[in-house]
Amino acid sequence: MSAPPPEGSGEPDPESSGPASEAASASAPAAGAASEDAASGLRAALAEDLATAAVAATWAGAVFAVGETSLTVLRYAGPIGLGTKLRLLALALSLSALVCGVVAVGVLCVTAGPRLARAILRRPHLAPSALAAAGRPAQVRPLVAVTWSWALAATAFLVLTQHAALLLALQVRERQLLATAIAVAALVVGALALGLGRLLGPPLGRAAHALGPRLGAANPLGRWRAAAIAALALTATGLAIAWPRSPQLRAVFVVPWWMALALIALGCGFGLAHRAQGRRWLRPRGALVLALAMTTLFLVTVLWWGGEVRTKYVAVTASPAFNRLIALVRVMTDLDRDGYGSLLGENDCAPLDPAVRPFAVDVPDNGRDENCDGHDFSMRDVPAATGPRPGVPPAFQRPWNILLLTIDTVRYDRTSFGGYRDGPRRRDTTPRLAELVNKSVSFSHAMAPSAGTMASIPALMTSKFFHSGIALQEDVAPRSPPRVAPENLLLPEVMKQGGYRTGVIASHDYWNDWGLDQGVDDYDNTIGAKPNPFLIAADKVTDRALAWISRQGEARWFLWAHYIDPHGRYVAHPSVVNWGGSEPDLYDAELRWTDQEVGRLLDELGRLPGGDRTIVVVTSDHGDSMGEHNIPLGTHGSALYREMLHVPLIVYVPDLPAKQVGGAVSVLDIFPTLVELLALDVGGARFEGESLVPQIFYGNANHDRIVFAETNAGTPQRAAISSRHKLIYYLKNNLYEFFDLTADPFELRNLAAGAPPQMARYKDALEAWLERVMYARDPRFNQAVSKLRDLLPSAPPTPQLPAALPFDHGHLIAG
Numbered sequence: 001m002s003a004p005p006p007e008g009s010g011e012p013d014p015e016s017s018g019p020a021s022e023a024a025s026a027s028a029p030a031a032g033a034a035s036e037d038a039a040s041g042l043r044a045a046l047a048e049d050l051a052t053a054a055v056a057a058t059w060a061g062a063v064f065a066v067g068e069t070s071l072t073v074l075r076y077a078g079p080i081g082l083g084t085k086l087r088l089l090a091l092a093l094s095l096s097a098l099v100c101g102v103v104a105v106g107v108l109c110v111t112a113g114p115r116l117a118r119a120i121l122r123r124p125h126l127a128p129s130a131l132a133a134a135g136r137p138a139q140v141r142p143l144v145a146v147t148w149s150w151a152l153a154a155t156a157f158l159v160l161t162q163h164a165a166l167l168l169a170l171q172v173r174e175r176q177l178l179a180t181a182i183a184v185a186a187l188v189v190g191a192l193a194l195g196l197g198r199l200l201g202p203p204l205g206r207a208a209h210a211l212g213p214r215l216g217a218a219n220p221l222g223r224w225r226a227a228a229i230a231a232l233a234l235t236a237t238g239l240a241i242a243w244p245r246s247p248q249l250r251a252v253f254v255v256p257w258w259m260a261l262a263l264i265a266l267g268c269g270f271g272l273a274h275r276a277q278g279r280r281w282l283r284p285r286g287a288l289v290l291a292l293a294m295t296t297l298f299l300v301t302v303l304w305w306g307g308e309v310r311t312k313y314v315a316v317t318a319s320p321a322f323n324r325l326i327a328l329v330r331v332m333t334d335l336d337r338d339g340y341g342s343l344l345g346e347n348d349c350a351p352l353d354p355a356v357r358p359f360a361v362d363v364p365d366n367g368r369d370e371n372c373d374g375h376d377f378s379m380r381d382v383p384a385a386t387g388p389r390p391g392v393p394p395a396f397q398r399p400w401n402i403l404l405l406t407i408d409t410v411r412y413d414r415t416s417f418g419g420y421r422d423g424p425r426r427r428d429t430t431p432r433l434a435e436l437v438n439k440s441v442s443f444s445h446a447m448a449p450s451a452g453t454m455a456s457i458p459a460l461m462t463s464k465f466f467h468s469g470i471a472l473q474e475d476v477a478p479r480s481p482p483r484v485a486p487e488n489l490l491l492p493e494v495m496k497q498g499g500y501r502t503g504v505i506a507s508h509d510y511w512n513d514w515g516l517d518q519g520v521d522d523y524d525n526t527i528g529a530k531p532n533p534f535l536i537a538a539d540k541v542t543d544r545a546l547a548w549i550s551r552q553g554e555a556r557w558f559l560w561a562h563y564i565d566p567h568g569r570y571v572a573h574p575s576v577v578n579w580g581g582s583e584p585d586l587y588d589a590e591l592r593w594t595d596q597e598v599g600r601l602l603d604e605l606g607r608l609p610g611g612d613r614t615i616v617v618v619t620s621d622h623g624d625s626m627g628e629h630n631i632p633l634g635t636h637g638s639a640l641y642r643e644m645l646h647v648p649l650i651v652y653v654p655d656l657p658a659k660q661v662g663g664a665v666s667v668l669d670i671f672p673t674l675v676e677l678l679a680l681d682v683g684g685a686r687f688e689g690e691s692l693v694p695q696i697f698y699g700n701a702n703h704d705r706i707v708f709a710e711t712n713a714g715t716p717q718r719a720a721i722s723s724r725h726k727l728i729y730y731l732k733n734n735l736y737e738f739f740d741l742t743a744d745p746f747e748l749r750n751l752a753a754g755a756p757p758q759m760a761r762y763k764d765a766l767e768a769w770l771e772r773v774m775y776a777r778d779p780r781f782n783q784a785v786s787k788l789r790d791l792l793p794s795a796p797p798t799p800q801l802p803a804a805l806p807f808d809h810g811h812l813i814a815g
Contacts, residue, residue, distance in 0.1 A: 042119050049112040056271035057104035061096035063267030068092060068260055068321055075256070076318040077526065077544045078551060087301075087311040094301040095325040097294070103268055139212035140222035145204040148221060151231070153197030160189045260321035302329065307345025309609060313550035316604065317543035339603065347372055347607050358606030361439045362655055373612035377655040390698055392677060396653065401614040402495070402674060403549075403605070404560040406460070407594055408453060408508075408567040409636065410620035412646040414591060417442065427579060429591040432599025433618065437650055440616075441696045442660045445723045446649035448622045449668050449688075451711045452637030453510065453567070454481040456621035456667065461490045461516055463671035463687035464781070467710050468773040471781045476513065479531075484515030487780055489685050491671050493519030495558040498680040503557065505544045507537040507564040522548060533569040538597035546604050554609065563598065566590040568624070568634045583633050584626050612654055615677065619667050620647040628746070638714040640728050641747050645709050645721070651696055663701035664722045665692060666708075688773070706765045720766040727752075727762035738762070 069092045073080055080088075164185040172178040208221035217223050220230035306312060315322035330341035338357040340348035349372040350356035360370040362377040369376050378395075412418040416434040420427055428434075449459040455466035462484070464470050471485035484490070492502040496519040504516065506525040517523040527540045545561045565571070570586035572578070573593040579585040598618070605611040623644045625631040636644050649665060651673075668689030675682055676691040688708075694700040709719045716731040726747065728737040738752040738759045752759065774782070 042115065045115055046112055049108060049115065052111055052272065052275045053104045053107040055275045056107045056268045057100040059271030059274065060103040060264045060267035061093075061100035063270065064099050064260065064263045064321075065089070065092040065096040067263040067266075068319055071256070071259060072315060072319040072322065076314050077524065077547050080314060084308075084311050084314060087305045087308055088314055090297055090301045091306040091311060091315055092322065093294070094298040094306060095322060095329070097298055098325055098328060099264060103264065107268070107272075139216055139219065140208050141224055144224060144227050145208040145221050146201050148227065149200035149204050150197045152200060153193040156196055157189055157193035160192070161186050164189060254320060256320045260319075302343040307343070309345065309550045309553075312345055313546050313604075313608075317547040317550075340607065345607065347611070358611060359439070359602065361658070364657065371612065371654065373654060390694055390700075392679075392693055393697055396656070396677075396697065397679070398613060399556055400678060401556055401610055402500070402558040402678075403545075403614055403616045404491075404558070404670070405563065405598060405601075405616065405618045406457070406560070407563045407598070407618065407620050407648075408565070409622060409624045410566055410591065410647055411623035411626075411643055412444075412446070412648050413643070414588065415648055418648070427588055429588050430595040432595045432602065433648070433650065435599070436602065436616070436618065436652055437658070437660075439658050440650050440652040441656065441658070443649040443651075443665050443692075443695070444660055444662050445664050446619065446647055447645050447664060447666050447707050447709055447721055448620065448647050449666060449709055450637075451622050451640060451644040451709070452713060453508075453621050454637075455711065457510075457562075458484050458488075458514075458516070459688075460619075460621070460667050460670060461492075462488050463491075463668045463689040464488070465668075465688055465708070465710055465773055467712055467716075468782055469688060473515070480512075481510050481514060483513060484518075485780075486515070486518065488515075488518070489682070490516065490518045491674070492516075492558065492560070494671075494675060494680050494682055495519065495678075496521065498678060499556060501552055501555050501557040503548045503559045505541055505548065505559070505561040507535070507541050507562055508567075511562070524548075528564065534571050535564065536571055536573075538563050538565045538594045542597045542601045545601055546608075549605070549608055549610075552610070557610075561601075563594050565594045566624075570634070587624065587626070587634070614654070616650075616652040617670060617674075618648060618650040618652075619670065621667070623647060637711060640709050640711060640717050640719040642726075642745070645719070651692070653696065656697070659699050661695045661699055661701045662723055663695070663703045664705050664707045665695070668707075706762065708766070708769050718766060718770065720762045720769070722762075725758055725762060727759065727766060729766055736763070 066089070069085075069089050072088065072092075073085060161182075165182050168178060168181045168185065172181055204221055208219065211219045212222050215222075215226075218226050220226040312326070316326060317323075326344060329344055330339075330346065333341035333343045333346075333351075334348075335342065336348075336350075336352050336354040338348065338354040340346045340357050342348065342351045347358050348356075349369070356368070356370050356372065358372045360372075362369065362371040362373070364377050364379040367376055414420050415430045416428050417430065417437045420429055421434070448456050450456045450466055458470050458481075459466050462470055466472075471487040472482035473485050474482045476483055492504065496502045501522075502520050503522040504511075504520050504524065506523075506528055508525075508528040509531045511525040511528060524544060527537050527544070528535065541561050541563050545559060548559060549557070566587065568583075568587075570583060570590050572581070572586055573589050576593045576596060577589050579588050602616070605614060605616075622636050623642075623646060624634060624636050625639075625643055627633045628643050629639060629641050631639055631641075631643075647667065649667065649670075666689055668687070669692050670689070672687045672689050672691045673693060673696070674680070676693050695702070703723050706720050706722050709721065711717050715733070718729050718731065720727045720729075722741075724740070724742055726737075726739045726741060730736075736752040736759075737747075737750045738756065739747040739749065740751060740756075740758075741747070
């Protein structure tokens with residue numbers, strides 16, 4: 001065995017010599033060149049993909065910015081000047097940079113992804129690009145017609161099952177039986193749909209081949225793209241037909257979002273088509289100039305133009321897409337994660353300190369301005385309560401704005417701060433209002449003046465009782481409430497006389513012609529103009545309220561916004577919370593949905609100029625029955641029990657420490673409270689409510705106070721209520737109910753039969769109140785007197801027949 005030749009000996013290796021080694025030596029440079037060519041080709045292809053993504057993203061951003069700006073101007077609730085429109089377009093172009101980034105990444109994933117995968121895996125059979133044309137000449141693709149047949153069968157199954165379930169729900173009340181019946185119906189309909197799918201397959205296949213020569217690539221039964229377009233068109237047609245008949249669809253399919261996505265897709269399609277034609281619409285120098293211009297516009301907009309209040313809130317309130325993009329900018333610039341950013345006019349005065357932000361609790365006398373209002377609150381400016389009735393402390397005598405929020409049909413005991421969150425169900429129905437309570441004055445025993453909207457809302461606006469204190473006009477359309485007559489003095493009138501800009505955002509058809517527009521500069525019931533028991537309104541109320549506030553600038557303003565959503569019929573909000581399908585479950589979900597939108601309003605209020613000098617008052621007009629006291633589920637107006645009268649009352653005053661105040665108060669107290677808070681002139685007008693200034697600033701709870709409530713629905717009832725006891729009087733029957741609220745908070749044990757000693761005080765108070773408000777008032781303001789006048793004769797009776805028994809001075813004369 002010979003040893004291998006020494007290294008460097010110059011003798012050839014026998015195993016590396018011969019024809020094979022010569023061929024290998026010759027092919028090595030060729031392989032290297034091919035590898036370099038492949039790498040160079042991959043780089044060129046990736047560069048082309050990058051250029052394609054840039055063009056598609058630019059087109060998508062431009063079309064989105066221009067189109068969404070136009071739609072936003074059309075949707076905005078209010079006037080828009082030319083300067084605002086131009087700033088809005090600049091804001092849209094700046095925000096579209098985020099859209100461009102998302103589109104560019106998406107297009108790169110679709111175009112460059114397959115190329116990179118092929119290069120990494122060395123699998124040449126992978127398609128070079130998902131956007132490349134397949135190039136197959138076949139006019140009928142396999143399985144297209146079969147897919148259509150099963151799609152039609154599935155549609156039939158959906159429609160028939162839905163109709164069957166609706167019919168069964170009307171006939172079967174017991175839940176288990178209903179569920180079983182729907183399951184059986186689904187099996188039957190499914191079998192029919194299965195047969196329909198198999199039956200439709202062959203004829204649709206023959207139709208596909210028959211249409212192929214005529215339609216080519218536009219054959220919806222034989223080509224996937226045409227089939228997709230046809231399916232989208234049919235879906236859109238179905239939604240257009242179902243839209244007016246199914247209001248709940250509007251909460252699921254948010255049209256502005258779909259329109260924004262359509263604009264982005266349209267722009268992206270234009271860009272790809274433009275690129276596919278090989279056009280080069282910008283040279284490198286032009287692209288550089290455009291990039292510099294867009295960068296300058298972006299910086300100017302996010303630092304100045306986009307933060308201009310009216311421009312920003314045109315975008316926030318009229319475009320869900322712009323609102324979400326602005327929120328994204330906020331998240332990107334919110335360095336301390338306190339919910340307030342550093343660009344687009346955010347009011348975070350300490351971007352790196354999460355404890356300092358608008359609407360934070362300002363700890364007194366600690367040398368820090370936690371709520372960004374420009375000063376540290378000091379308790380030294382709030383004197384102790386002196387005298388029989390202390391007034392507004394000098395430190396709180398400021399030029400306040402007033403935001404009054406009424407949320408329809410809110411039971412205090414179903415709120416998070418009313419004990420529901422810690423109760424057996426553990427449901428956090430109003431977390432945002434609970435946050436507000438933690439920095440406000442909250443009244444734990446607030447009573448509505450009546451058990452229904454028709455009576456409570458006018459009472460709130462006048463601080464007088466509806467049935468015996470408000471002048472009404474009853475010549476109204478059917479199903480409309482009596483109109484509040486001009487003789488009444490309304491809260492917005494007093495605010496306007498005090499120099500405030502006044503606005504009302506309503507959401508129910510009652511407000512169309514209710515007489516509540518007295519003294520209102522901007523009265524808007526566009527949301528509730530038409531009757532709609534399934535109306536989803538809270539998001540629209542918040543948008544319109546923010547739009548109105550943003551237009552007021554530095555002027556003092558009063559805005560009353562009414563949220564109708566918790567009022568039945570209850571509508572599910574799966575995107576918010578899903579606690580079940582029963583009526584109580586849906587009611588709780590309505591509270592959570594409305595609370596979310598009220599929270600959004602309060603968040604944005606902190607970003608608006610003047611938010612730091614805005615007093616917020618939140619209450620409700622009445623509660624609702626959940627089956628208590630044998631009252632039908634989801635009804636109100638017909639009784640004066642706690643579930644219909646006990647409502648929230650929250651008063652937020654900036655800088656004022658939070659407190660919970662006991663003692664009975666009334667929603668009627670809001671009007672005189674604001675009059676005293678703002679030192680307004682009412683010209684000697686009298687109110688049934690009383691100012692809560694002592695409770696708000698000094699915590700002086702009055703547990704001896706008795707407030708009153710009324711209803712005429714069903715049977716006339718009146719109630720006298722303190723925080724300890726309640727007396728209900730049924731006028732027609734002359735019957736009483738008396739409850740000890742300390743021992744029996746749910747009002748289940750009527751103590752009236754035993755005539756407890758405490759009951760006499762409430763009877764005396766109720767009789768005195770009835771004497772004052774029902775029997776001794778100007779008839780113009782007394783509906784009770786008007787009703788009695790219709791029933792009492794105007795002259796002594798003149799009977800046509802003699803009496804059967806003669807009378808002598810009130811005594812019967814024996815025959």
